[in-house]
Amino acid sequence: MAALPTAAFKPVQEVLEGEGVVPGRYIKHKDEHTQEDGDVLLPMMDCTIIDLALLSSSSPQELAKLHSALNSWGCVQVVNHGMTSSFLDEVRGVIEQFFALPTNEKQKYFRKEESGSSDAPLEGYANDDVYQQKTLNWNDNMHLLLFPLAKCKFELWPQKPSNFRTILENYTTKSKMLFDSLLRAMARSLKLDENNFFELWGNDEEDTILGRFNFYPRCPASNRVDGLKPHGDGSAITIVLQDNKVEGLQILKDGKWFRVPIIPEAILLFIGDQMEIASNGIFKSPAHKVVVSPYNDRVSLAMFCIPNPEKEIGPLKELINEDRPQLYKRLKDYGKIFFQYYPENDADRLIHTVKINY
Numbered sequence: 001m002a003a004l005p006t007a008a009f010k011p012v013q014e015v016l017e018g019e020g021v022v023p024g025r026y027i028k029h030k031d032e033h034t035q036e037d038g039d040v041l042l043p044m045m046d047c048t049i050i051d052l053a054l055l056s057s058s059s060p061q062e063l064a065k066l067h068s069a070l071n072s073w074g075c076v077q078v079v080n081h082g083m084t085s086s087f088l089d090e091v092r093g094v095i096e097q098f099f100a101l102p103t104n105e106k107q108k109y110f111r112k113e114e115s116g117s118s119d120a121p122l123e124g125y126a127n128d129d130v131y132q133q134k135t136l137n138w139n140d141n142m143h144l145l146l147f148p149l150a151k152c153k154f155e156l157w158p159q160k161p162s163n164f165r166t167i168l169e170n171y172t173t174k175s176k177m178l179f180d181s182l183l184r185a186m187a188r189s190l191k192l193d194e195n196n197f198f199e200l201w202g203n204d205e206e207d208t209i210l211g212r213f214n215f216y217p218r219c220p221a222s223n224r225v226d227g228l229k230p231h232g233d234g235s236a237i238t239i240v241l242q243d244n245k246v247e248g249l250q251i252l253k254d255g256k257w258f259r260v261p262i263i264p265e266a267i268l269l270f271i272g273d274q275m276e277i278a279s280n281g282i283f284k285s286p287a288h289k290v291v292v293s294p295y296n297d298r299v300s301l302a303m304f305c306i307p308n309p310e311k312e313i314g315p316l317k318e319l320i321n322e323d324r325p326q327l328y329k330r331l332k333d334y335g336k337i338f339f340q341y342y343p344e345n346d347a348d349r350l351i352h353t354v355k356i357n358y
């Protein structure tokens, strides 16, 4: 990967300063204008809300709801997860405070090439401009490895606001428990041994959680830019803490885009490509994207469960049978395959590259 051009770096947040014109590099190609002007009128998805307490007590109805939603949408929102709304607001608050800092303060945590390697992610603050995408996302972001603690590069964690680290460590510890409960419940909903998905993620000290802190500045030409282009997540599973006031996340189902509702007390779960592979296609990794508001900035925090790249991932043998032949190849380091294609504009379903064609 080319060296990251620190000197030329400009946060999207500052792009409109001066003339206030959105540069062409951010304007979507004509053929990407699928629903220009119409985004606000898109239907809301029929989002399943899962009660974690019921799930953990193995309520058959709740497990069936989970199975059905992950099989159709690949996404649910989870409530009763043990984190209070005021705590979730604190997490959102420190993210907002970080992105509100002056650029020279944020640049102390700038993403450097040396911080990444084939098996460790690039960490720090940046935006997609540094990867020279064809059309850029209207998004500034920060990537931090959040788990396990032994792998955290705390020198890249913001010192301001001063409670950033405490809040994020606390949120990560609670999220790890949430991930574990969800993975167990997902296995149970498929009538598998409840520890089966720990083979995929969670039982290995090289399994990690990568956090992506997103900031989508408001944009007057909001319907001509993408906050985040359509993509499926390359993780095993992802949880997203959405902004509690500003909508923007959309999900694709049967070729149509739907808005994802804001449920302030909920945490959103997306199936990632590696879980779609492990579940032999029963759980779907949905394409999703983010649209930008003309009036308000939006933040979110996506936490990706990334399996040890040395581990071979493939459809579980219990989920392969005559009616459902093996749909995906067995592979290692899906992240590497994923990031070879990721900067492309049309890379919304990279999982197709590892499909077995009968």
Ligand SMILES: O=C(O)CCC(=O)C(=O)O
Pocket: 212, 214, 228, 233, 240, 242, 249, 288, 290, 299, 300, 301, 302
């Ligand atoms: O901003 C959001 O709500 C979703 C972010 C997302 O999809 C990602 O970071 O992969």
Ligand SMILES: [Fe+2]
Pocket: 231, 232, 233, 288, 302
């Ligand atoms: Fe995503």
